[in-house]
Amino acid sequence: MAGSTILEKTTCYHCGDDCNTVSISIDEKSFCCNGCKGVYQVLSENKLCSYYTYNDHPGASRERIDKRFDYLNEPTIISELIDYTDQEKTIITFYIPQIHCSSCLWLLEQLNKINPAIHYSRVDFLKKQLNIRFDHRQISLQQVVELLDEIGYEPLISLQDIIKEQNAATKDNLVSKIAVAGFCFGNVMLLSFPEYFGMSVAERSFKYFFGLLNILFILPVVCYSASGYFISAWQNLRNKVLNIDFPLALGIGVLFIRSVVEIVTRSGAGFADTLCGLVFFLLVGKFVQKKTYHHISFERDYRSFFPVAVQIIENSSERPVPLSQLHTGHRMVIRHNEIIPADAILLKGEALVDFSFVTGEAIPVGKTLGEIIYAGGRQTGEAIELEVIKPVSQSYLTQLWNNEAFTRKQDNRMQTFNDKVSKYFTIALLTIAFAAFLFWLPTDFRRGLAAFTAVLIVACPCALALSTPFTMSAALGVFDRNRFYLKNTAVVEQLAAIDTIVLDKTGTITNGSDSRIELKADLTIDQKQLIYSVCMNSAHPLSRMICVFLGNEERRDVYNYKEITGKGISAEVNFQKVRIGSEEFIRGVSIMLLPFTQVHIMIDGKYLGYFSFIQHYRKGLEKITELKRDYQLHLLSGDQDQELPSLLPFFGFKANMHFNQSPQQKLDFIQSLQANRNKVMMIGDGLNDSGALKQSDLGIAVTDNVNNFSPGSDAILDGASFHLLPVFLRFSRDTVNIIHFSFLISLTYNLIGLSYAITGKLSPLTAAILMPVSTVTIISFTSLATHFAAKRRKLI
Amino acid sequence: MSILYFLIGCSVLLALIFLGAFFWAQRSGQNDDLYTPSMRMLLDEAEETPPEK
Numbered sequence: 144m145a146g147s148t149i150l151e152k153t154t155c156y157h158c159g160d161d162c163n164t165v166s167i168s169i170d171e172k173s174f175c176c177n178g179c180k181g182v183y184q185v186l187s188e189n190k191l192c193s194y195y196t197y198n199d200h201p202g203a204s205r206e207r208i209d210k211r212f213d214y215l216n217e218p219t220i221i222s223e224l225i226d227y228t229d230q231e232k233t234i235i236t237f238y239i240p241q242i243h244c245s246s247c248l249w250l251l252e253q254l255n256k257i258n259p260a261i262h263y264s265r266v267d268f269l270k271k272q273l274n275i276r277f278d279h280r281q282i283s284l285q286q287v288v289e290l291l292d293e294i295g296y297e298p299l300i301s302l303q304d305i306i307k308e309q310n311a312a313t314k315d316n317l318v319s320k321i322a323v324a325g326f327c328f329g330n331v332m333l334l335s336f337p338e339y340f341g342m343s344v345a346e347r348s349f350k351y352f353f354g355l356l357n358i359l360f361i362l363p364v365v366c367y368s369a370s371g372y373f374i375s376a377w378q379n380l381r382n383k384v385l386n387i388d389f390p391l392a393l394g395i396g397v398l399f400i401r402s403v404v405e406i407v408t409r410s411g412a413g414f415a416d417t418l419c420g421l422v423f424f425l426l427v428g429k430f431v432q433k434k435t436y437h438h439i440s441f442e443r444d445y446r447s448f449f450p451v452a453v454q455i456i457e458n459s460s461e462r463p464v465p466l467s468q469l470h471t472g473h474r475m476v477i478r479h480n481e482i483i484p485a486d487a488i489l490l491k492g493e494a495l496v497d498f499s500f501v502t503g504e505a506i507p508v509g510k511t512l513g514e515i516i517y518a519g520g521r522q523t524g525e526a527i528e529l530e531v532i533k534p535v536s537q538s539y540l541t542q543l544w545n546n547e548a549f550t551r552k553q554d555n556r557m558q559t560f561n562d563k564v565s566k567y568f569t570i571a572l573l574t575i576a577f578a579a580f581l582f583w584l585p586t587d588f589r590r591g592l593a594a595f596t597a598v599l600i601v602a603c604p605c606a607l608a609l610s611t612p613f614t615m616s617a618a619l620g621v622f623d624r625n626r627f628y629l630k631n632t633a634v635v636e637q638l639a640a641i642d643t644i645v646l647d648k649t650g651t652i653t654n655g656s657d658s659r660i661e662l663k664a665d666l667t668i669d670q671k672q673l674i675y676s677v678c679m680n681s682a683h684p685l686s687r688m689i690c691v692f693l694g695n696e697e698r699r700d701v702y703n704y705k706e707i708t709g710k711g712i713s714a715e716v717n718f719q720k721v722r723i724g725s726e727e728f729i730r731g732v733s734i735m736l737l738p739f740t741q742v743h744i745m746i747d748g749k750y751l752g753y754f755s756f757i758q759h760y761r762k763g764l765e766k767i768t769e770l771k772r773d774y775q776l777h778l779l780s781g782d783q784d785q786e787l788p789s790l791l792p793f794f795g796f797k798a799n800m801h802f803n804q805s806p807q808q809k810l811d812f813i814q815s816l817q818a819n820r821n822k823v824m825m826i827g828d829g830l831n832d833s834g835a836l837k838q839s840d841l842g843i844a845v846t847d848n849v850n851n852f853s854p855g856s857d858a859i860l861d862g863a864s865f866h867l868l869p870v871f872l873r874f875s876r877d878t879v880n881i882i883h884f885s886f887l888i889s890l891t892y893n894l895i896g897l898s899y900a901i902t903g904k905l906s907p908l909t910a911a912i913l914m915p916v917s918t919v920t921i922i923s924f925t926s927l928a929t930h931f932a933a934k935r936r937k938l939i
Numbered sequence: 940m941s942i943l944y945f946l947i948g949c950s951v952l953l954a955l956i957f958l959g960a961f962f963w964a965q966r967s968g969q970n971d972d973l974y975t976p977s978m979r980m981l982l983d984e985a986e987e988t989p990p991e992k
Contacts, residue, residue: 245981245982248979248982267975268972269972346940349940356947
């Protein structure tokens with residue numbers, strides 16, 4: 144027993160985590176926890192061990208095991224979740240965040256081998272979704288979910304059904320519209336070439352035939368592919384807004400009418416190919432702009448992380464109740480790792496609540512009986528009973544969502560460059576067109592009409608409409624590479640317009656999970672073993688961190704183990720009394736008021752020292768705070784101001800640091816900044832920042848794992864790229880400059896075209912050449928320029 | 940030269956067939972997930988229990 148055997152580090156066969164004990168093993172394979180071992184056993188019983196041959200350690204750690212899925216028997220909940228059901232089968236789509244490698248794919252598509260009642264299972268890897276068809280007479284939905292959980296793939300079932308919303312959003316016919324436009328474009332080109340190359344007298348008979356065919360081809364282009372532009376232009380006109388869709392729709396309409404008239408009256412060849420090309424390129428631009436991240440959701444609110452149902456006690460028996468039916472006065476049971484969905488009073492049990500989703504603070508808080516616990520915390524430890532005092536939608540946290548910031552329409556928070564320019568552009572365009580018409584009217588009515596339509600055709604802002612999507616999508620790609628995920632292309636422009644930055648503290652500039660442990664005591668190896676053995680018995684996160692910090696010590700038998708919630712542990716190991724916990728618990732008083740969490744140690748009545756858990760700031764914080772030269776910089780924290788001294792050097796002025804802010808106050812603070820005409824960027828991470836993120840002109844959620852929960856925002860930043868933020872800001876300004884420049888280029892083309900057009904002698908050939916050439920120039924210029932800008936900023 | 944009428948008819952018909960094929964593929968969801976099949980094809984068909992590693 145004595146001595147210091149340092150065990151060789153073994154890793155879990157299933158998930159690859161370090162094994163802290165050697166006791167959990169089977170078939171000469173070691174596992175980090177019983178959960179992982181359980182998964183292995185299920186798989187080996189069903190002869191599915193190829194799972195482990197495709198990848199090393201494909202599993203996800205299974206330390207959390209006690210999950211309950213009783214609520215999946217409630218018919219109301221089932222009907223909300225499933226896609227389709229009839230007498231025999233049910234189809235359902237699950238979102239499973241753990242899907243990450245080919246082994247996952249392989250295993251999830253072999254579910255039928257584990258239970259033949261599952262007929263079909265198909266993975267969509269990028270969306271991390273699993274589509275299952277099963278016979279509900281043989282296996283219930285609850286059993287399906289339990290089976291998935293058993294093999295380590297617990298589906299994320301939440302109130303806000305992300306899956307269905309996403310599927311609904313992708314259902315527009317853009318691809319089909321592009322296909323039709325492309326098809327017609329190709330054919331019309333083919334039929335128009337003979338006209339351009341000149342035809343002999345003998346071939347003239349074909350001309351009318353080709354023309355009629357062209358009309359047939361442009362009909363679906365105008366009526367189907369381009370329909371969106373007409374609808375949008377009409378809606379905007381009714382709202383008295385002139386956006387870029389108006390001149391586009393005007394151009395398309397004029398092109399169509401003039402082509403038909405010219406062909407039918409045999410007075411010319413028409414502009415069928417220009418029309419098809421225009422619509423085709425415009426739609427491609429739209430397609431490029433629509434980059435979607437399937438695995439990231441920007442619209443999450445509290446509903447997506449609250450459970451679907453909660454267990455309540457009624458007449459001394461437990462039953463699941465959907466959250467929407469949870470009322471004041473219900474007595475609910477919350478087990479280990481479950482989320483408290485409503486403000487409630489603690490009635491029974493030891494509450495140790497982890498508020499990391501809400502505040503970003505990773506270390507759980509102990510609560511005593513009778514205390515009010517706000518919704519959003521995750522209970523760790525034993526099961527507790529609480530009485531609901533406010534319904535879900537009225538609780539301290541969730542009432543934020545009743546604020547008008549959440550009901551406001553999202554799209555037009557800031558006018559984009561395109562919106563601003565297209566107004567003047569349209570007015571100028573119409574002025575020139577009418578001027579040309581009036582100029583020719585007295586001498587030649589037909590020529591006047593020709594000039595009028597030609598101006599509208601040639602000045603159709605195709606290149607202008609394309610410059611933004613192509614630049615922005617290239618920029619989005621650059622950001623994406625650097626793990627900065629933007630909701631859509633408009634966010635790039637918003638990023639460039641920012642002049643005020645507001646930072647949350649916990650979890651945003653500090654690294655939530657990864658606090659650094661330091662041991663401020665001289666311990667012998669023997670003493671380390673004692674502490675390790677005691678801490679191994681505790682599920683408290685601090686104990687866990689200490690175990691990881693001490694590494695693989697030999698584990699000894701522990702007697703008289705006692706854990707006092709929120710205070711500490713006392714136990715006997717090897718006839719020595721070990722006490723570990725808060726300073727008050729160990730020494731009776733707290734003398735050292737240090738600005739960080741400490742765990743003190745006492746062995747056999749002798750005080751030995753303490754572990755300190757210092758939250759360290761994210762790498763590159765000094766770079767962010769250097770931005771205070773060009774931007775107004777604020778710190779907005781829900782915590783006490785203990786850390787003010789250590790943060791002061793970063794922020795400079797006390798006036799810019801705001802502590803003790805409630806979620807609502809955070810929102811109000813952003814509003815007050817905006818009232819001073821500041822363009823505010825909020826960077827936060829927890830649910831308590833949700834209001835501020837939504838209210839701000841640009842909300843960025845920082846997270847260490849993009850698949851994890853992050854509150855609704857415009858952009859999601861991976862914590863590892865936090866230091867790049869200043870570069871991102873500079874790069875976004877570059878891209879806006881590129882857009883301005885490409886606007887100049889497209890204006891030049893328009894001027895060249897106009898000089899032909901106002902004379903009323905625009906030949907179809909000129910239009911047919913000018914349109915694609917300008918498009919190609921713009922696309923190549925924007926792509927290249929964005930690439931070079933990114934290179935200059937060292938982003939690629 | 941009248942053969943051109945026939946030829947153009949043929950070419951348009953052929954192109955329409957391709958367009959139709961594309962629409963069919965789009966409707967039946969073949970373009971919904973363009974990534975997973977590339978991984979799926981690398982996995983072996985269900986075989987007897989492979990030798991343990």
